[in-house]
Amino acid sequence: MPKNDHYVIIGNGPAGNKAADRLRDRDKEARVTIISDEAFSFYYRYKLPDFIAGRISEDALKVRPYTIYKEKNIRLRLGQRVERIDPDEKVLYLKHMKKVGYTKLILATGGSPRVPPSFIRFMEYFTFMTNYNDAVRIRPELQKAKDIIVIGGDLISLRFIKMLTGMKKNIYFILTRNCFWPIELTSRMAGKISSSLEKKGIKALVDTPIAAITRQKNKLLLETGDGQKIRADMICSFLGLKPNIDFIVGSGIDTEKGILVNEYLQTNYADIYACGECAQIYNPKLKDYWISIGSENAALQGETAALSLLGAHKVIKPVPKNLLNVGGVSVNTSWWKQF
Amino acid sequence: MAENVPCQHACPAQTNIPGYIRCIVEQRYGRSYELNRMVNILPGVLGRICSRPCEEKCRHGEADLGQPVNICHLKRAAADLKSPWHRIKENLYTPSDKKVAVIGAGPAGLAAAYELATLGHKVTVYESQERPGGMLMYGIPEFRLPRDIVTLEIDNIIRLGIDLKLGVSIGKDLPLGKLMKTYDAVIAATGCLHSFALSIPGEDLEGVYSGLDFMMRINTGEKPAIGSRVAVIGGGFTAIDCARMAIRLGASKVSVNLRKTEEYMRIDAHEKKEAKFEKIAIYGLVQPVRIMGEKGSVTGITFERTRLKYLAEPPYRVAVPIENSEFTIPIDTVIVAIGQYPVTDYIKPKLKLNGKRIWTAPDTFKTSVKGLYAAGDCITGATDVISAIARGRKAALEVDALFVKHKRKKTMVRIESSEQTDRKRSDDFIPRSQMATLGPRRRLVDITKEVELGYDAIAAEEEAKRCYLCYLKYEIDVNRCIYCFACIDVAPRDCIKMIKDIDIKKDGSYGELVETGEWNNVVAIAIDNKRCIRCGQCLEVCPVQCISVSKVELIEQDMER
Ligand SMILES: Cc1cc2nc3c(=O)[nH]c(=O)nc-3n(C[C@H](O)[C@H](O)[C@H](O)COP(=O)(O)OP(=O)(O)OC[C@H]3O[C@@H](n4cnc5c(N)ncnc54)[C@H](O)[C@@H]3O)c2cc1C
């Protein structure tokens, strides 16, 4: 009997690519397709700051050449967003209602910038940097900019600041404790971080509310709740990630903060799996649901999801805590949870 | 019809939504308000707090087409922008000698009383509270619904000669039996005033409130004590209002805790967004196990995690606890808002119940007691205002049919030929306009300050222009069509279909259309009004003018006998 398996993976990050590779290794006959809304092929996201700073070229961002996919017989559909999933019919809808059928599906859609509700009204003035498109767009802008406000924070914001200090920019860091990600900071922790930033010549403002942001000629004017006025060329926001699940909610696939999966990374549909920064898993040790952080964890989950899908029933083990020293404060960089 | 105008079909009162939105584009706000008032006597109220079932179904929100039209806020715009000297239209019938008593002056009771009064009957409304409005007055907080709006719209109802008796509780101050004897019919519209309890240890500690009780106390001028850390249990309207009220009363950390997830909350996205904006955290997949206390007051709450389990029938998902997943957080106040049920013990002799609700015979609103009808939340369980109004009105029409011996009003489809409207294709790409709201600090200083600020005429027009006006129907005359396919080339989506077979019913109307992709087999070209966004492009390019536009509306007509 000919096999008609079509494994579709949504998302072209570390989780999606690892899953595709594993599926191809273990099943030579099935069709394997990766669909991603990004038009640029698989790249190191963590190298984006270096790329923006002009330290590395576009080629150095790429994890592997495009030709690899041809060799491996993995179909890449780049620049195509999945708009909707119909899990009962086993079809995906792309833009203009174009349909793609699948026999098994892996969701590896990652996350996008989180904007806490209290910041939403300033969103139009914020610059975000999570993907290649953002980087290309802001690269020339950033080269010119002198004064930059960073709204933070999260781990990426600290990486970003490191890059900026190397570029000799004038930096303001607005640190909101209960919006720090993935943990809320105590005032002692915030104090430690801000003093370590100050040492590097960065002006840190802890828990200073933003009263207004307005555009004035070619500058942005940020007014704080305590009456300070800061003029800047850019306001960059880094407040963590939220899983990309908007197009999945309501499809029948269970979601909460992320896509709910069991320890095999299987969703409530037997033929749909989720992995990486979009998957939410219950962890009996923590007595809580958590969502993984970082590309290594994402790749590990991609592998696990692929093996489970192929019937190996591989269990994802809770990753060990990875503590990163952030200006003297230990921050867990392995997962985030809500409480 | 239902498929053509999805918003109207989704509205429990079947409001003519495209009709009233079109009036806003034409700046006929008064007419727009009256179109609403035909089926919904409280447009200014609903334009603020409606649960918006229509917006979920709005065609503009379909995949690829953007976001739904802000139908609810346009209703408010019509109410806000109409002239202060606006003329209210009433279709009054000849007075009759029939007398009806309505118990409860909530939305269901008011809608029933209004309908009966216009039909000429003598109506008396008995309300146990000091003011009419039911949950509009005592449940929903003022920061979402200013009381002058409620009062104004209720006054417009009472003006029709309705006798409103306030502070009279049926069963306590006046036995139901007495009403049954004095009146030709009685409608019970007593809502759901009992709160479900969690039935877990610690619920009797000081600092634990029932949500409805908490809101009612505030709405009658009390100020219940509230700690700095508040956990609300439940995810309906009451729960979210309690959380937003707690923040206004000075709590610093407020969470709403759900057994399932946000997706299953029975409130609209809009309400969730405002709550989050006020820094209320929403936690899913948890359920309380016990409330802890010291010296009689709450100090903490223990939850366990849950997971979703699939069911083959509604509600489709239930939350089941995860073993060994208990965790405790410190807390000062717990507000339990997990649902309400009706008080029925005032009704003697006992009547048939449907669970805890009053049972009524399907579609007739008749209870098991002769001459006693029931409508609103007391028969459905806690729902929403527009459902209560729709049911109150229908119950009144049933009572009227009892007196007159036949139905006096009939819903019909009216088809008028129509011109292509002046809508431009670019209107389809106007983004949904959000209504301005008070900033985070200004809104929290006063529990009565309305958060939403309304649309001005310009914003209202911009939003109204987005509506496709789905009551328009585009049709191709098969006899004149020359199969040039020009329309298919310009169509914005797969709205025009090539048909190889049409099932023509006995009455001459079209049944199922059988589609084909083979040009050779095409016997007709037809417009699928479920897919059509009324953009008019096909009409413009048709070389033989074989496409016609008609306006199809549901109207109510008198039935003469
Ligand atoms: C600037 C920066 C620096 C970082 N530094 C580090 C670091 O030093 N170390 C580390 O471990 N991690 C770092 N990270 C985080 C790391 O990049 C992520 O953890 C990792 O990429 C997550 O992998 P993923 O496969 O789950 O998702 P992603 O890599 O986010 O991939 C998901 C893909 O799915 C696509 N997608 C989403 N929705 C759809 C849809 N509907 N249709 C089609 N496609 C869709 C997205 O566009 C995206 O391309 C950094 C991230 C950034 C932005």
Ligand SMILES: Cc1cc2nc3c(=O)[nH]c(=O)nc-3n(C[C@H](O)[C@H](O)[C@H](O)COP(=O)(O)OP(=O)(O)OC[C@H]3O[C@@H](n4cnc5c(N)ncnc54)[C@H](O)[C@@H]3O)c2cc1C
């Ligand atoms: C806090 C809260 C917020 C809400 N928010 C919304 C919202 O935003 N949008 C929405 O659509 N819905 C909302 N609802 C639900 C909505 O208010 C109800 O569904 C609706 O009011 C039900 O109407 P009703 O007429 O059936 O009952 P009610 O409004 O409850 O009215 C019943 C009336 O009967 C009276 N009564 C009861 N027993 C007797 C008796 N024996 N004798 C005399 N009178 C009696 C009561 O005093 C009351 O006035 C909310 C409810 C609450 C509690």
Ligand code: SF4
């Ligand atoms: S576009 Fe207008 S008429 Fe059509 S469903 Fe939406 S609100 Fe109703």
Ligand code: SF4
């Ligand atoms: S008006 Fe004509 S072209 Fe426009 S959506 Fe409807 S059928 Fe398609």
